[in-house]
Amino acid sequence: MRLNASLKPKKRSPFRIRLGKMYYTWKRYLHWYTGGNRYARMRSQDMLPFVVFRHETPLYRKLKDVDMRLQRGKVANLSLAIGRLNGLLIQPGERFSYWRQIGRPSKRKGYQKGMVLFYGTFKEGIGGGLCQLSNLIYWMTLHTPLTIHERYRHSYDVFPDSSRTQPFGSGATCAYNYLDLQIDNRVSSVYQLHLYLTDTHLVGEWRCSQKPFYHFEVYEKEHRITAESWGGYVRHNRIHRYVYNLAGEILDDEYVTENHALMMYSPLLQNREGQ
Template identity: 35%
Template sequence: MARKLFGDISPFTYAIAVKRQILQRQLSDLIRGEKLSTQRELQNLTVVIYRHNSLIRRKLGNVDLLLQENKAVSLGLAAPHIDGILIRPGETFSFWKLVGHCSAKKGYRTGLTINNNRPASGIAGGMCQFTNLLHWMVLHSPLEIAEHHHHGEIDLFPDFNRQIPFGTGTSIVYNYLDYRVHNPTENTFQFRISLSEEHLRGELRATEAIGVKYHVKEQESYFQKVGDEVYRRNKVFRSVRDKRTGNEIANELIVENNAKVLYDHALINAPIRPDVGGVLAQTHTP
């Protein structure tokens, strides 16, 4: 029998392990002395780089709808901490540094989380939708992703009005699984975030226009049977084109997903390729 990790022994040891991770991140930030974004400007910067709206209440299998309503409340509490934040040249944006610890005392509610590759619930669950939105906008800009985690090894829920390629989401846990973005340019960028009744709304703005256009596209997307299981596979690329000439100047692989489908296979709304008797490649993020 495999030896249990310290954090898996009991809820008490799990809490200790989490606290240790949080303290380690705080210490790491102190030692590194990274210049993190803190300045906020509530006047819009001149240029819209990219905008996107994310549906707040989505059909997620048999998940309790109350968790979706609670998520909406939590997103509303977090939004003012991000709205207007500037990412100036040489700075790094840290989601958790700005939002801070999301506790019930602050008004955050119980929402959907993922624990051991299964749906669960916890305070401020669903906050990854916030960083999903930020990440999708950042992918359409010259900002560099400094820290990113995701659930690419599992496909938890059937698609429902999917707008972006599978596997381009994020996974965050305060504060040791963060979403961080570095600005290597001479341009200043700004996140504008707001909520409507239906959507989490985002804009990425800048002081100056950029000379290229980004397009994120999915390729080789399919489901495949492996033994008694089904896996979802795809590759996501980012194309960069010069706005003046229209020429493609870069085409990079962002992520390659190989995700085990954890919901009823009858709910897959696409053909399933037969088992070819091989082992599928592991999830890869460049």
Template identity: 40%
Template sequence: MSRKLFCELSPFTYRISVTKEILIRRLKWIIDNNNYANTIITKKLSNKVYTHKSLIRRKLGNVNMKLQENKAVNLKLAASKINGIIILPKEVFSFWKLVGNCTELKGYKEGLVIKSGKSSRGIGGGLCQFTNLIHWMILHSSLEIIEHHHHNQIDMFPDYGRQVPFGTGTSVMYNYLDYQFVNNTDQAFQLIIYTTDKYLCGELRSEKSLKYSYHIVEENKHFTKEKDNYYRNNEIYRKKVDKRTGNLIDKTLIKRNHSKVLYDKKFIPTKLIK
């Protein structure tokens, strides 16, 4: 039997470990010399780079739908902290530096969170959907992702209205699991994020049109049975295309997934099992 980590000994040691990581991140924000984006304007930049929306209330296995209702509240609160944010050249976007700690005093509710590969509840839960949306839009741009975490070793829920390939999601936890990207271009970008009754909606905008377009494609999608377990497999590529000529400039593998399925095998399409 493997030896337990300090954070796994008890709820108390877990809280100690989390507090330590939070303090370390706050110190990094002070000493890392990054210029973090913090300017919000209501007027939209002129060029629309990419748009996306995701359904807020989704059926996720046996997860209580009340947590989905609470997530809607959490997403709306977080959106108010980011909507209109301008990312100037050389600036870094940090999700947690903008949103801050999600507490009950700020109006956040209990939502779905993932801890140690299992679904759980926590105040501010469900914000992974927020960073999922941002990440998907940033993948379609020339902005550079510099911090990204993902539950890529497990496949927790069967597909339900999936719009993007498995393995292009994110994992965030205040504040030590952050989502960050840097603007290494010569123009400003802007994120427009808002919620409707049904959707979390996003726009990535820029001052002027981009020279290239970016396309995310999924290949080699299948499931495998290995001993008594099933695994989801796929490869995620990003294609860079010259807008003027339509020529493919580059095709880069950005993720290869081999993730243990944690739900009932009856939800796995038999035609995808190899």
């Protein structure tokens, strides 16, 4: 089955884009408040004892044609969002919603202009850069027994791989509030999100009330690049993870998701970056 046929870029008017955002935003509000889900809200300054997984990503990158002012704005935005998320406890049976917990980023709340990916390119936007945080949380969650209820892949592969340490497509894009990241706790332990900034990195941990019985290794397979009939290139892969017990034995090889993204640069450039 050819899943990338619909990835050919579609030109939509600004009015059509605004109308679509309004529709999906209010649809999300309706689901939040009438869907009958138990959303995690309680936070604690006391950290749970066991670290399940830890990861960090650099705050500043050298990106072509991207003003460093936008990256400084991104760091300020991350600090505000972390203030709403750090210490959040997810009890058994609860659901974490990225945007429900953070709220709408606005200038009134102190959010600044950062880089926002927009139909394969980028622009300035209040609250820009928060995808780095949703990417981090999603990647960490793949290394826990927590269940991804809702996640949206990046539709565009904007920048070539440069010192990439994670598989392509292992992030989660976000846009208030309709592109949300939602995570369910379907196990018997309490999980806690621990987030903070250093001078150079965004750092996160999933912590737990009990010592974990399993650990996970996330990897990609079936990675390929296809030349499309309409003249563009599309990048594909599948994300899987190995499940290990405490003795280091593989218990399972789980399918996680698949990715299809329009490449906004030449595949030859990507190959040179990878050499």
